[in-house]
Amino acid sequence: MLNPYSQGWQSAGNSVPTNGRPSIFGALPFTSLDALPAFFSFRFTSFSPTIMNCTVVGPQSRPYFRITTDVPVIGVSVFQNSNGQNIALVQWHRHPEVEIRNIVTRQRTSEMLSLSLDQRLVTSQFEAQVYSATPEILGRISRGQGTVTLEITGEAIRLGILEPAVVATFLLQCGRNID
Numbered sequence: 359m360l361n362p363y364s365q366g367w368q369s370a371g372n373s374v375p376t377n378g379r380p381s382i383f384g385a386l387p388f389t390s391l392d393a394l395p396a397f398f399s400f401r402f403t404s405f406s407p408t409i410m411n412c413t414v415v416g417p418q419s420r421p422y423f424r425i426t427t428d429v430p431v432i433g434v435s436v437f438q439n440s441n442g443q444n445i446a447l448v449q450w451h452r453h454p455e456v457e458i459r460n461i462v463t464r465q466r467t468s469e470m471l472s473l474s475l476d477q478r479l480v481t482s483q484f485e486a487q488v489y490s491a492t493p494e495i496l497g498r499i500s501r502g503q504g505t506v507t508l509e510i511t512g513e514a515i516r517l518g519i520l521e522p523a524v525v526a527t528f529l530l531q532c533g534r535n536i537d
Contacts, residue, residue: 397498397509400524402531409506409532410435414524423524435532437525446525454536456529458521467529467536470522482526499527506531 400422404413414423420440427435427450437446437458446458448467457464471480496514500507508527510520529536 396512398512398515400508400510400520400527402506402508402527403504405504409528414508425528435528437521437528445521448525448529450534454534456525458525461518461522462525471526471529471536480530482522497523499530501531 398417400414400416402409402412402414402425406412410425410427411429412425413421414425416422422440423445424438425435426438429436433450435448435450436444439445444459446456446462449455454467455464456462456467456470462470471482473479474481495511496517496519497508497510500509506527508523510523514520514523
């Protein structure tokens with residue numbers, strides 16, 4: 359009788375896989391790490407009272423970004439990195455504008471986050487590079503009690519789109535008109 363859970367192991371009772379690598383799924387044989395996208399979580403927390411004023415906490419519960427709105431300028435959301443440097447801002451005009459230092463020049467938020475023609479996808483363009491939700495997932499957003507979570511792949515971070523992804527998450531979750 360063949361035990362499908364023991365494939366790749368010397369015997370059903372042996373705890374050492376034939377390929378010499380440990381199992382990452384418990385009883386299942388080891389699979390290539392290349393097949394598993396590594397997501398890093400960034401949680402928007404400490405809402406005061408909403409996401410418009412919050413802290414973004416990353417791996418090891420370390421604060422990565424702080425977002426403040428209407429301080430020091432009314433009608434502006436400012437994004438600061440962990441060193442307190444301003445990295446992005448959103449100006450809340452009738453048609454809001456966004457700017458991300460060295461990545462996105464000042465433009466309408468609807469230009470940074472534009473709907474595809476069939477209105478099924480949101481596409482983003484920064485540094486003359488176009489990123490979209492197909493065919494590769496670079497990140498995902500979820501909402502929980504008192505938090506919003508951005509999960510982003512190591513590849514996306516390597517490509518330098520962590521800051522734009524944080525700003526995009528904020529814009530998509532803030533509840534304000536971003537068109």
